[in-house]
Amino acid sequence: MNELKRSIHDNANGLDYTLVNDHYLPNLTAAAPAEHPTGRWGRLHKTYLKEQHPIRYNQLLLSGVLGSYLAKLDKQAEEQLALTIRQMQETEGVTEALKASDQQEWVRRMNSIRNRAEEIIKTELIFV
Numbered sequence: 294m295n296e297l298k299r300s301i302h303d304n305a306n307g308l309d310y311t312l313v314n315d316h317y318l319p320n321l322t323a324a325a326p327a328e329h330p331t332g333r334w335g336r337l338h339k340t341y342l343k344e345q346h347p348i349r350y351n352q353l354l355l356s357g358v359l360g361s362y363l364a365k366l367d368k369q370a371e372e373q374l375a376l377t378i379r380q381m382q383e384t385e386g387v388t389e390a391l392k393a394s395d396q397q398e399w400v401r402r403m404n405s406i407r408n409r410a411e412e413i414i415k416t417e418l419i420f421v
Contacts, residue, residue, distance in 0.1 A: 297315075299311065331363045336363075338418075370418050385406065
């Protein structure tokens with residue numbers, strides 16, 4: 294009986310194969326995931342996708358774009374949050390003058406603005 298080669302190369306698909314027992318298995322390696330920092334909003338959206346849209350989550354994960362997608366969404370959410378807070382501050386007259394004259398009132402209003410702005414971000418960007 295002929296001795297089988299330990300490894301072969303298939304020119305048709307460009308893959309290398311290694312002999313394991315009596316079968317040739319392809320030498321496949323997973324691409325190293327790119328490091329994309331994911332912040333609070335990216336993690337929230339990831340959890341939402343896992344729980345509410347598992348098919349979409351798996352498509353993003355298996356195609357290798359989940360990390361960049363979440364990082365992009367996180368950056369977009371942070372920018373939108375800062376803009377929304379700034380606009381609400383101007384509209385409601387929460388200024389540095391108020392901060393200097395009545396710190397507790399300024400903190401109360403800023404907390405209110407921040408909470409409302411975060412809810413807007415969650416509704417418009419994260420839980421969709």
